[in-house]
Amino acid sequence: MNETTTIRRTAQASPEDFAHVRDWIFDLDNTLYPRRTNLFAQIDARMTSFVGELLQLDPQEARRVQKAFYRDHGTTLAGLMSVHNVDPDKFLNYVHDIDYSVLLPDPALGEEIKALPGRKFIFTNGDRGHAERTARALGIIDHFEDIFDIVAAGLVPKPAAETYNKFMGLHRIDHSRAAMFEDLSRNLAVPKSLGLKTVLIVPHNFETTVGDAWEHEGREGVHIDYITDDLTRFLQNIR
Template identity: 50%
Template sequence: MTPAQNTARPFSHIDTWVFDLDNTLYPHHVNLWQQVDKRIGEYIANYLKVNADEARRIQKDYYRRYGTSMRGMMSLHGVSADDYLAYVHQIDHSPLEPNPAMGTAIAKLPGRKLILTNGSTDHAAKVLERLGIGSHFEAVFDIIAAELEPKPAPQTYQRFLDVHGVDPKTSAMFEDLARNLVVPHQLGMTTVLVVPDGSKNVVREAWELEGRDAAHVDHVTDDLTGFLAMLHGRLSFPPPPL
């Protein structure tokens, strides 16, 4: 839980805290996203009438090129976003357990807390309910609010900033994909990469785990709750409002 760079941006000026959802607010090793990943493959196979292996290849190719497999399917095959999202998010959220320690750590952060996700608000609501931390967030900015343009598209971040009146220079962004921190860092945000706990097995593509030493990554942690608690201990934050 140390800065990735010697010149890492600090947190003393931060008044807005922006969090990704999946694999950020819950541990990677829960592998909840693996369920979504499987559903995406099934959707592509059924829609394009291809076998599972070919669907997998298409899925991962579009994910890397377009930011989400959905965007690739929309752009190249005319898929309906509503149908796609409804299908791929039909998953079992029960592996998620309440995390009151994280809730306390987030509640103590001074200022606003927002979620910026490539998922849907319905999925986000279920995740936050299972974790028991939804009340700590002001709003969820999802793929629909982003007009179906996923991170890391620059216009998505700008749209988020404009809609919620966020000043990037006094904001911090927490993400599990290093590539999704490039634009936030360029905009002036303090960036935190949330990586898997090395002692647990995770289901991720190799490229998804890259970027810990990238110049646009200010801080790296494998324990978000502990990282936030560390901030409380090191910085003089005013008490949260009652």
């Protein structure tokens, strides 16, 4: 990759490309912090453990079932609720009981987010408590207008169109003046169709061996405007 670790289909991202943006929407996990911190890996392991205990499965089978729920329903929770009528609060409290000390303050990222003109939001399939603890550990929580979590979404996760519409309507987002940053390609399809600028955050050095293979699908799709493995650097470039 080039020195800026940022690619676009036609040209380098520039301030002019984002000069019109006044609403900045960020996913949380593996977006506002690098995947290599393995914070979400803790949640992933807790989700597998929850599935194993609930369904009395060995770890290998529990992971297979959990990943199938995640892939097919948007989140593991959505699958568990649909198929097994799981209490969402019980699940969310269990999987977010993790060690946040692996996250260090990121003042450089904080300064770039703070400098963006307009409003900034966190839009996550996790819950508000997890988002607040994560953003606080990173030292960036004060830069956001609001956190839109899975509970605010009525427990309907991204990439469901109704969830984006609910978020956009709640905050009166002008689609033509908004940008969204996400680590999952499929979660950017609806934003692109609505007219938002879309930025895909990928693992460091664009590794494809990190995470599940399907998570890396769609990077070449027309719904992706920009790709970067360094969010801070990307924001510096467009500022």
